[in-house]
Every structure is written in C-alpha cells, then in structure tokens.
Amino acid sequence: MPEHKTLAATGNTVVAEAMRQCKPDVMAAYPITPQTTIVEEYAAMVAKGRVHTEYVTVESEHSAMSACIGASAAGARVMTATSSQGLALMWEELHIAAGMRLPIVMANANRALSAPINIHCDHSDIMGARDAGWVTYFAETAQEAYDNTIMACRVAEHPDVMLPVMTTLDGFITTHSIDRVSVMDDESVSGFVGQYVPKTALLDLENPVMHGAFSGLGGPYFEFKKQQRIAMENARKVVKDVAEEYAKLSGRPFDVVETWGMEDAETAIVVMGSTAGNTRHVARDLRAKGERMGLVKIRVWRPFPHVELAAALKGLKAVAVLDRAESFGAEGGPLFLETRSALYDAAERIPVVDYIYGLGGSDVKLELIERAYKDLSDIAAGGAAPAGPVYLGAREEA
C-alpha cells in the first residue's frame, strides 16, 4: 500500500507534484497568472534533476500546445498547463490535439477572459474550450486537483479513449490557497499510471507513420469525428474504472456526480469547482435548521454525466444551477443548458433556475448562496421561479 504524506500546499504545487510523479517525457509551457506556479515549480524540479522531462520554453501558448502536439505524435507522454487568455490562444491546437487523438494532459487554472482585463476566477476560459473534444475534470479542492491529474494520465492514454484531458482548478481560490493535501509516494503513483506505450509514434523508425494528414471534401473527415464521439463516450466508463482503482490506492472515493444531503432533499444546487465548498457550508447550516436542501457537484464536465445528474435530481421540487460563465444570448450559462437538457427526459418537469455568479472573481458570499436556496424553497412552496439567468450578487437597482 502507498505511503501517504500530508502537506500544507497550494493547488498549483500539488498539480506540479502530481505531474512530476507521472513522469512526462515532455512539457512545453508558457507562464500565465494564475497558472504560473505550476510550470515554474515544475521547471525548478527539472533543473534540480528531480524529474527527467524535456522542458520546452516557448514564446506563446499557441506554440506551447503546438510543441505538445508534436511531442505527443512523436510518442512522448506530454503534460502542460495554462489559463484564460493562454487557453484561448491555444484554441485551434486544442481541436488538433483531440482530432489527432493525442493523450496530452493539461491543467487549467480557471480564470476570466478579457475584456475588461481581469486575472481572477471564473469558468469563461474553460467553457470556450468546451467543444474542443477534451475530457475535462473540475476540482473543488487542491486534493481533487492532485487526484484528477493522476487519474487524467490513465484516462488519456487508455486505448479505448486516446483523447487529451484537461484538469481544471479555480484560479487563486484553489491554485493559490494553501490547503491540506494528502500525496502518495512516487513509486505508488508511477506504478498506477504505468508506462505510456504509443501505438503510432513518429519516432518509431521501424514502423514509420504519417500524422496530421489532410481529409478534404469527400474524404473521411466526418467518420473521424464519429470516432472522436465514440472515444468520448468510452471515456464515461474509463473515468469510472480508473477512479475505482485509484480509490483503492488513495482511499478517496470519486464519482462523476457527487452529492451531499440528497437522501431526502426537496431542492438542490448544482455546482462545479471551488464554490461547491461554499455551497455545502450553506446547505449544512440550512439542514441544521430543518430545511431539506442538497448539493450536487459535477466533477467531470466532459463527457457530461447527464444520466447520473438526472438520477441525482430525480423527484426534486426545484433546482438551482450556479454558472460561473456566461453564454450571452443563450437561455442561461453552459451548466444550466446541460442540466436542463439532462432533465428533459424526467417524468415530471422540475423547475430549474440559472444563477450566473462570481464572474471575474466577484466575491461568492455565503448570503448569495443562501438567496439561491431561499428562492428554491419559495418555488417548492408554490411560488414562481425568478426569471433567469439571475446575476447573483451583481450590483443592481433595488
């Protein structure tokens, strides 16, 4: 059994530590707040000889992901990290990495997009990468960020998946706050992730192959997209299988949808990332006062766990979704759209209200979450649902 060591560390420190333990052959990265300390601490570990990774310093995130794609096609285990404008600058390469079926693992420090310029947490950056074809995890805590990184390596390289994986953690809140984290010894982690043996490597001179070919009009482009859809569907099972195996090692259970207080809940909040902690805190207080309220946390955003989410929300009287990103002109934020779609097949219609919150690091006060729960109990008591999306906590006329 592994040796566990408890650290007081930031999310970024333990993501860098998890990456070191996975022993990537190549890391090509560019620093950007609030991801910087991941690649900075990793570079220090390379310099000190604590890990044998070819560390490529590049001139932009566009180049970072391009170098990662080249290295991965060559047959290397590849990892990197980015955030916000950096992830946006990678946009075209994100699709290429997925289309070429390269198992790159990347951490994203979730941060707002310009303009106005802002370096603080929200999920706008990651939602811009929503349809790029990457398996995507969300972490509530530094512990989850550590665990997700190690599991990501196995999921990405699984022969039924072979897709890039993003593990996200909330900028500053999780990346920079010191948290209590249990890490495992190097041997246990490297034993768990194993060796990456690529099937089609450019550097395999005995079996020369061509990566990145053209597939134009009349070619099988459409069929390749179907393959990607199937790989992402396969990831549903692989994510769970890997998590089950990881739980035996780490002692920390995992589910794509995690619930709190849902046994007898009448209403619930659906949330992703660090705000799950605030929400649980409020729900605990309310339950102590006899309110039947629960929390549903999404840990895997792609593939979206619509079946598990619908099961968790079954029979509720009202549901609130906390969206830390906008989809201007849509009926609500991205998580709201997924949640309501997941509930479409439910036997009884459940009112779902969307709350856009915390954009650009806007403070997520407990009373704001209390307000959302209060709205839910009003709806459960027969009141009308507020017209969404509600900008929770934005300065508005009274």
Next chain:
Amino acid sequence: MKWDISEMGSWTYKQFPQGAVIPEAGNSNDYITGGWRSERPWRNDEKCTQCLLCWIVCPDSSVRVADEKVTTFDLDHCKGCGICAQVCPTDAIDMVPEGCDLPEVK
C-alpha cells in the same frame, strides 16, 4: 508495409485508422497533385549548365535527375510554382501556360 486502401470507398468509421494516422510512410507519392498546375516548367537544354539549383529548391521533389544531370520534370507532382524558373541563373527554365504548345527550341 504497403497500406491497402483499395476498398476505402466502402469503409465505415470503424476501418479508418485512429486519429487519421497513415500507417505507411511516403505515400504522398501516390497522390497526383500535378493537376493543380496552371503553368508548367520547360527547360532549355542548351542554356542549362546543370548547376542543379532547381533540383535543390523544388518544394515537391519534381526535378528528376540522373547521373547528376537534370533530365525531366515529374509533372504528376509539379504544382507549377515556378521557383525553379525564378532561381535559374541562366534563365534556362520558362513557365509555359498549360494548354499551349511548348515553344520550339531555338
């Protein structure tokens, strides 16, 4: 290994290789790109000094050489970019519109 694609017209998504990886090196040779050309290179053997600059710069490896001498152009793959004509120090290569008769050697 030669990649057998003779039945590709009837393949479904199950037959295409993962990630569009082609399990064979150098098969771009099988793909005829010469049809994209609007001008073809024509070499005047009398002016040519066999310096081989055209062979060096051709981006499609379409200048054929035997015994260190330029013989012909590979018109199956030449896209008519004209770089060979541009670099030729003795103006021995002309770009001639496709569909026209080649000029007589003077």
